[in-house]
Amino acid sequence: MPSIRSFDGVRISFEQTPGERPVLLLHGFASSAALTWQQTGWLRAFAAAGTATVSVDLRGHGYSDKPTDPAGYAMTAFLADIDAVLAEADYDIVDVFGYSMGARVALAFAQAHPERAGRLVLGGIAARDLFAGWNPDEVDAILLRNEPVADAQLTSIVTTARSVPGTSAEALSALVRGLDASGVSSAPQMPTLVAVGANDELAPNAADFAEQLSAELVEVPGRGHFNVLSARTFRESILRFLAAQV
């Protein structure tokens, strides 16, 4: 897997597939490009549509380096990584599709470089701050010492996160402390689609969020945060949105 060294020496690995209009793919917390985009059939779907892809292993994930200092996980670091990858891929303007934490990064990228994002798809995300209500010490209890905490939902999410192979508990712990994934400052200037599973407990009231961003909305019935990605209607509506003429 090709990789580049980012501004702070952190090595970021990414995968490219060829095609006409490139889309930047950003995976979720404790996942990876392979888990979020390859296994779910998204890379095959984009190849069939002749769309080029750049799928990045975000710092702390997959094959990329995994710093353990929370300072290494500021949103600006993630954005710098993306700049370096896009420069290497020789892409100026890209469509951007992020899922869960990746959607936060996508939104930040779109707001930081509105002229570089063609169309924006935000999956598995809503108004609520990404790690809203996550007490870093409780997260560490689960991540570093495998001790369950009172908050059952937090316990299940973080325990699952820890079990994904190739993840580093220390890196995830630092990320939760370091990433300031605060809410939205302003509506993105490019066409935006919010796409969530109707039962996504981590992305409640997505309709309000979409309205707040003056974005289109897709809610997939019967699907939650962890199983909407490969749903057929989820896929078809996003591909249609990305294919719409600019």
Place this chain on the structure above:
Amino acid sequence: MKTDDDTARRLYRLMVTTRALDAEATVMQRQGIIPGYAPLKGQEAAQIGSGAALDLARDFAFPTYREMGVAVAMGVDLIGYFASHHGSWHGGLYDPLASRFAPINAVVAGSVLHAMGWAKGEKLSHGTGVSLAYFGDGASSQGDVHEAMNFAGVDDLPVIFFCQNNGWAISLPTERQVAGGSVAARAAGYGLAAEVIDGNDVVEVFEATNRALQRARSGGGATVIEAMTYRVGPHSTSDDPGRYRSIGEEQSWALLDPIDRLAQQLRAAGADDAFFESARTDARETVETVRTGLVDMTDRPLTELFDFVFTNPTPRLLEQRDAYLSNAYLSNEYASEATHG
């Protein structure tokens, strides 16, 4: 010789048409319009890049049975080409001399010697044409290929030995087929120039073929080009690749699609949606024309069982023909075909 944008666009159109026809051929086999087909999906760049470089006024190509992309690139009559897979005529119904494209050959490697022989003829007649022999990693194990390369080396013949190393010969992977791991490496043993190229980069294939054509035209002799590519589809429409390779391997190659790669470069060089749409439209029209031609293709007349065995048929063969065609027990629709001269 850098490839200009117009050429790159022409190569793209030819690849899109080839991909569409190749896919339709499998559909036609499933629908019973043709009994069988050998897909070339994944190898479009290697075939178009080399076929499109040939000069139809003086060069000559020698295919096997999987070079439909070369036929598209060289403007061969495609309905005539597909007549072979349709089961109408083994060698195809196109004119090989007018097309500069030898008849489809089902036994691999044999035609590599023919390309060498043609090149010997071109040299004897002081022409500047070049022959191009198509074979794969499987055929590279046949003695014919080694003999052809040695003859070409001894005489500095204007022939290009174009190996599409597509990773598989039916169920045998290249590492179990090609000792030493490279067909091109053998060229040195025969004193031939050689290049190993990315067979999925159509511009690289086009330029490498042009380099070899220049070498041959200027008396520099033969070249072995090993175009590294991958047979994404099955060996044939009744093959089951699940018995010898993983879907993961097939799909990882499919993601690095040669057509999408060129599309990306063309888009970066300013090609707009209208261009891509017209390429798709042309492809659809060609597919419709070929499909209609094959659906309407009638059985060959019975007399053709006998007609082309010799250029000057023997009396005995004509007797055999007349006896059969005039037989009472042939149902009347054939009997009426009784020969008349």
Place this chain on the structure above:
Amino acid sequence: MAETLSMQAAINTALDEILTADDRALVFGEDVGTLGGVFRVTDGLAAKHGSDRVFDTPLAESAIIGMSIGLAIHGFRPIPEIQFDGFAYPAMNQLITQLARMTYRSRGALPMPVTLRLPSFGGIRAPEHHGESLEAIFAHVPGLKVAVPSNPSDAYSLLKQCVADPDPVIFMEPKSRYWHKAEFGQPAEAAARIEAELPIGVSRVVRPGRHVTLVAWGAMVARCIQVAELAAEDGVDVEVLDLRWLKPLDVAGISASVGHTRRAVVVHEAPLSAGLGAEISALITENCFDSLRAPVQRVAGFDVAYPAGPLEDHYIPSVDRILAAVQRTLEYRRG
């Protein structure tokens, strides 16, 4: 209840038993290992017997036969496959000048227990070079024996006989009959049959009759049985003789049959001129001249290249062409 088996399965069973019984036996060729053969005839053998004994080779028929000779000299019992009849031509040098000649050249010191399995003949709408009939070429070569099963149980027992024979045998498998299932009988029964049929070279009357003998092999045996059933509708009683061996030919068996029917028609897919039908017709004339009521007839492929698609139905002897030849022998009156 007698088990029914396809010819593919019968050959697979025979190869499996041979590999189990004789650790010198080897099965190899293109796509015979991992893939299990392009007609699945060697399916499962590599997994069961290991890839040292059942293995794929690179794509080179001359090398496959040349290697077999070296292996035989070393003491192995090679069972190579050449994938299709039309692919045997590149191996002709090794088959004729080497394999067929080695025992003679070495004054008997080097027997050649090689059995070449060769899917042969037409009838499956295949591409060029995938439907050819080479028996006349092989039968003409001193030092080669040729066997052709027409049904699953013969495929099993003949293959075992061929592999057991110390001389090289071309075992031509009629690919259009691979799928046809027929009564096979328990393996033990089949094994017993082999003992009963030694020595090699024995033909079999598969349908007794008294008016005319149809001599055939491979896929044409089933075609001739069809003809016999149709002839019976006209009150004509046709005997069908399955030669099973084309080298050596069962002269006694042929003579016995034609001796009592007094008429003979030889049927084969290969082109007529200089086909094996000519040899058989000569033998019949030499051995049964006095009892013949009509000249021996031959119905064969035309003297043309094996054709594509639907033309193959006209090329291969049809029921009508065979019936017409039978009728010529029935209505023949000496001049």
Place this chain on the structure above:
Amino acid sequence: MADITFTLPDLGEGLLDATVLEWLVAPGDFVERGAAMVEVETTKSTVELPSPRTGVIAALHVDEGGVAEVGSPLVSFAADDDQAGIVGTVPADEVPVRRVRLTIPED
């Protein structure tokens, strides 16, 4: 007509089972090898499994919402015994049409 059955493939990372979210094919469908066949969910992620074979779907062994074990039957394809070889077709056992009649000889 022995069907050919495929089990839930190993999904890696020591996963033992997966929940079937949605079948993208149905019994009777003709499917090409590699086409999207079924969507399954593991504890870690969702996976779109491609068809392992070209052929007609005979049976789906786990309903949507059901749990499939790695290594246990997931899907079966109809596989007619008469599978064509690498080239050509399987000849049909047609009853031959005859036009020539025979006459019984005196002897």
